[in-house]
Amino acid sequence: NAGVTQTPKFRVLKTGQSMTLLCAQDMNHEYMYWYRQDPGMGLRLIHYSVGEGTTAKGEVPDGYNVSRLKKQNFLLGLESAAPSQTSVYFCASSRVGVSNQPQHFGDGTRLSIL
Amino acid sequence: QQQVKQSPQSLIVQKGGISIINCAYENTAFDYFPWYQQFPGKGPALLIAIRPDVSEKKEGRFTISFNKSAKQFSLHIMDSQPGDSATYFCAASTGSTLGRLYFGRGTQLTVWP
Numbered sequence: 096n097a098g099v100t101q102t103p104k105f106r107v108l109k110t111g112q113s114m115t116l117l118c119a120q121d122m123n124h125e126y127m128y129w130y131r132q133d134p135g136m137g138l139r140l141i142h143y144s145v146g147e148g149t150t151a152k153g154e155v156p157d158g159y160n161v162s163r164l165k166k167q168n169f170l171l172g173l174e175s176a177a178p179s180q181t182s183v184y185f186c187a188s189s190r191v192g193v194s195n196q197p198q199h200f201g202d203g204t205r206l207s208i209l
Numbered sequence: 210q211q212q213v214k215q216s217p218q219s220l221i222v223q224k225g226g227i228s229i230i231n232c233a234y235e236n237t238a239f240d241y242f243p244w245y246q247q248f249p250g251k252g253p254a255l256l257i258a259i260r261p262d263v264s265e266k267k268e269g270r271f272t273i274s275f276n277k278s279a280k281q282f283s284l285h286i287m288d289s290q291p292g293d294s295a296t297y298f299c300a301a302s303t304g305s306t307l308g309r310l311y312f313g314r315g316t317q318l319t320v321w322p
Contacts, residue, residue, distance in 0.1 A: 099252070126308045128308075128309075135218065135314060135315075136314060137215075137298060137312045137313055137314035137315045138253070138298065138312040138315075139312075140309065140310075143308075143309060145308075153309075185252050185253070187252075189308045191308075195241050195258070195260065196308060197243065197255040197258070198255070198308070198310060200252030200253050200254065201252050202250065202251050202252050203250075203251075203252055
């Protein structure tokens with residue numbers, strides 16, 4: 096039972112490069128989320144999706160794009176990476192979002208932008 | 210604007226002691242208050258959660274105390290163990306936020322033997 100799987104686990108980019116982070120869940124969850132975690136800042140929501148083909152902005156969406164072409168996958172893209180995007184990125188998923196549904200997290204992607 | 214404020218940022222407790230982490234919120238529409246536990250190199254995982262219709266919820270050594278009038282809730286870890294050393298996040302959500310959680314900034318707990 097894999098749950099939420101994030102790839103890659105680590106990546107180093109140069110400023111201006113682009114990349115895509117992949118999140119896959121096998122729990123048939125409708126909702127998926129991308130967060131970034133920085134020291135002392137907690138978990139900040141970047142974008143989220145309430146279903147296949149739908150996305151919405153979270154708290155810190157600038158510099159990121161997302162796509163949800165398949166229910167089980169949620170992609171986070173950085174078109175032109177900047178050092179400020181150095182962070183640990185977490186993907187999460189949950190069942191249809193009544194307020195008492197827990198979010199299940201992957202183990203993160205550690206991204207460094209030089 | 211931070212929706213959920215968490216304190217302290219770090220906490221050091223002796224083995225067997227009680228660890229207490231506090232959170233406060235302003236949005237009275239919040240109706241679900243989970244706590245997540247995160248070990249180094251791992252993603253957060255749900256530890257325990259409470260709804261505002263109860264004032265306390267206990268699961269093993271972990272207890273949430275909830276004060277609706279003060280808009281505060283706290284996590285108590287009784288008989289703290291070195292294996293409890295982790296980062297703890299409080300969070301809140303409403304039924305209208307489509308599952309979206311608003312997280313506190315986290316507390317790094319260290320339990321020393």
